[in-house]
Amino acid sequence: MANRKVRSIARNKIELAAKKPSATSSSSGLVNQIMPVSMSRVRQDVLTWNTALTMARKAENPRRHLLMNLYDEIFIDGLLRSQISNRFLKSLSSNFIISDKSGKINEEVTNFLQDKIWVNEINKAILGTITHAHSVVELSWIQTQNNQAATEPQLKADLIKRQNIDPKAGLFFADYRDDKSIAYREMKEYGTWILEFGNADDLGLMNCAVPHVLFKRFAQSCWSELCEIVGIPPRVMKTDTQNVSMLRRAESMMKNMGAAAWFIIDDNETFEWAEATKTDGVVYQNLMTFCNNELSMLFNGAVMGQDTKNGSRSKETAMQETLQTLVDSDLSLIEQYWNSTIIPALINIGIISGECVFSYPETEDIAQLWTMTKEAMTDYEMNIEWMNTTFGFQIVKAKQIAAAPATKLSLEDGFFV
Structure with missing residues (x-):
């Protein structure tokens, strides 16, 4: 039977190749x-x-x-x-x-x-x-x-x-x-x-989706620029700008500060960190979050997985x-x-x-179907082929439960002793 099926498939392939137009x-x-x-x-x-x-x-x-x-x-x-x-x-x-x-x-x-x-x-x-x-x-x-x-x-x-x-x-x-x-x-x-x-x-x-992606890119660009400006506060050094040697020495110290964060200054010179702006980029983060939520709603009908702050198991189940x-x-x-x-x-x-x-076969809730199957197994015999196909089991046959040997009692056993 298997050889006949193989010959049939091979014959179909040969006929198929003959039908192919150039x-x-x-x-x-x-x-x-x-x-x-x-x-x-x-x-x-x-x-x-x-x-x-x-x-x-x-x-x-x-x-x-x-x-x-x-x-x-x-x-x-x-x-x-x-x-x-x-x-x-x-x-x-x-x-x-x-x-x-x-x-x-x-x-x-x-x-x-x-x-x-x-x-x-x-x-x-x-x-x-x-x-x-x-x-x-x-x-x-x-x-x-x-x-x-x-x-x-x-x-x-x-x-x-x-x-x-x-x-x-x-x-x-x-x-x-x-x-x-x-x-x-x-x-x-x-x-x-x-x-x-x-x-x-x-x-x-x-x-x-185009405007939401473009706005999100704009927010990312602005946020990255803010990180570049505010991430490291600007350094300020006051010196005598009329004195060429002091000015050059101050420039050299400020340039090399990244490698050596110390230097010696004169009594007339001062160094300090300028106070950066108080913003932390939350406005850009809110815009990006809004765009991400809109994209999720557009393609999946719900905000799935991204909202870890306000997410819950019941919400994720409803979104699924x-x-x-x-x-x-x-x-x-x-x-x-x-x-x-x-x-x-x-x-x-x-x-x-x-x-x-x-x-496409109709989708089934496997978890619910298995619960119903387990309840039915206590009173009814199930189709092994159906269970293998539905749940992916490899059941061969029902397990035989050995009966407990009967105990024989007699007067010699001392039952009434």
Whole structure:
């Protein structure tokens, strides 16, 4: 039976390789036409954001490359990246199933897709529509080398840079600084090798995060400048400035004070530390805390983990429930695009065949389910296969409890003595 299944899979791979058209090789396609552009890092401010928004919202010939470049720039913020990862990694790590319309799980197709990198890349692009509002993915075949021998071509999914896409008009720009474009929705590969996700009229959650990241950077810059000025109080030395030798000697002593914090001064000279300002930067800290809280609310629906001063176990539990609601919504979005867009494309390519429905199993509260299971085990026999699958046990069979040997009493034992 196992050999027959292996031969079946091998035969499917051979048939799949025969169906691959040359037009979809990795040497062609929109991704390989993108012109690399050198990016110079400059200070970003609200004016930059407003300019990018104006260009993206133009009624005629809107261009989003400035806004997408700004999104890439603010994404280096540590808290912003962690909040997005905290939400999306839950969806990307969830196991899915492929079944037919009657609900019967197709284990062969499910196992085939579970460990594919391009499946994960497609799901990332779908989740990217939440942050960036729009994604275009191009599928292609790649030929890899293994020990100097060509291996079987593998499917690859590439996200076309959003700077090079105009989703409203459906245009692709090889160089987003140029006006030459390709109408990708009119290409024959559209819908099969070129997949599109998202809303062309939206700008994503990253647009709401831009001002908070910019204001936080401003507060950090001001706070660091305050540390530089106030961290070490200024030193003041009074001397006779008309006397050149005394002035030079005082300058030399002040310059070398960092290495030798002592010196000899004249009776007419004085040295003292100037009194620094009383501020401690709390105004900058409050602004940064406010921006961090807004970013957490934006992507996770609650301030999670950062508020250690006012946090509590009950609040964290409620926040986790709020986050799980958003994750369930993300999983539903992935299911919709797989069933409406991706599965028909994979069937046309020849990756899969037959009736296929993409879905995620319903999430269960394992702790509560285990409590209920333990209570039921006292009165009922449980399904061992179900317990192994649900709780990850390795139960083989029920444990046999040896009966205690019966004690025989007789008159010789001296019972009545």
